Amino acid sequence: MSTPVPSALKIEGLGLQIGGATILKDVDLDIAPGSLVGVIGPNGAGKTTLFNVISGVAKPTSGRILMHGEDITRSSVPQRARAGLGRTFQTSSLFPRLSVLENVRIAAQVGLGGNYSLLRFPRRTDAATRIALGQLVKVGLTHKLDTAAGDISHGDKRKLEIAVLLATESRIVLLDEPMAGVASGDVPGLVDNIREMQRDTQCTVLMVEHHIDVLMGLVDQVAVMYSGSIIAFDVPQKIMENPLVQSAYLGRTASSDQTKGSAA
Numbered sequence: 316m317s318t319p320v321p322s323a324l325k326i327e328g329l330g331l332q333i334g335g336a337t338i339l340k341d342v343d344l345d346i347a348p349g350s351l352v353g354v355i356g357p358n359g360a361g362k363t364t365l366f367n368v369i370s371g372v373a374k375p376t377s378g379r380i381l382m383h384g385e386d387i388t389r390s391s392v393p394q395r396a397r398a399g400l401g402r403t404f405q406t407s408s409l410f411p412r413l414s415v416l417e418n419v420r421i422a423a424q425v426g427l428g429g430n431y432s433l434l435r436f437p438r439r440t441d442a443a444t445r446i447a448l449g450q451l452v453k454v455g456l457t458h459k460l461d462t463a464a465g466d467i468s469h470g471d472k473r474k475l476e477i478a479v480l481l482a483t484e485s486r487i488v489l490l491d492e493p494m495a496g497v498a499s500g501d502v503p504g505l506v507d508n509i510r511e512m513q514r515d516t517q518c519t520v521l522m523v524e525h526h527i528d529v530l531m532g533l534v535d536q537v538a539v540m541y542s543g544s545i546i547a548f549d550v551p552q553k554i555m556e557n558p559l560v561q562s563a564y565l566g567r568t569a570s571s572d573q574t575k576g577s578a579a
Contacts, residue, residue, distance in 0.1 A: 411465025
């Protein structure tokens with residue numbers, strides 16, 4: 316009998332309380348390797364907080380997080396990164412004064428087992444630089460190699476963040492509103508970058524996104540958050556037809572019994 320493949324990411328009974336307020340409550344998710352999963356919900360539903368807990372920025376008060384079968388609940392942010400967890404944020408986390416190439420090269424250097432050294436001036440032929448150039452080809456930014464990251468457009472910054480993730484060879488990627496602030500004309504290209512990243516690397520992607528039409532055409536499954544809990548987890552079509560999801564987006568409070576019965 317073959318050994319079952321562990322989930323890429325398994326969240327069990329995750330909870331977070333701050334100052335007596337419940338931010339996350341009994342969150343359960345079981346995500347298969349190589350999946351592309353969207354996370355949606357009204358403002359204040361807990362989406363970014365969930366990403367903060369998964370990535371280690373915040374510590375849960377209950378439950379646990381398993382990454383490829385390993386418990387990372389108490390692991391630090393660097394430990395999770397070394398284990399293959401990568402993340403983008405709603406606001407850019409790039410080095411604005413460094414060039415496009417330098418941003419990706421530093422990430423590649425870490426992926427090769429080095430550190431975030433800003434003092435080295437490598438040749439264009441070193442291993443980290445070759446990796447960086449390859450990832451910048453994939454996202455279409457080779458024409459801006461020497462441009463400071465702070466001087467490129469918002470859409471290009473999002474592409475650059477994807478190149479950084481590719482260079483670190485992250486196995487699980489959290490994208491927090493990658494389309495936020497991106498010009499409408501740049502959205503299709505960014506969607507293609509995300510799809511190609513997942514396809515080429517077989518990484519697992521979780522994406523919070525308010526552009527519902529874009530997200531529904533991109534992901535395999537959708538997790539819906541409401542008041543700090545997951546109220547539904549299914550394929551996009553069934554999510555759009557789910558009356559509980561519709562009521563959550565219309566602002567009507569679902570009963571606790573309904574929520575419990577429909578949670579994944």
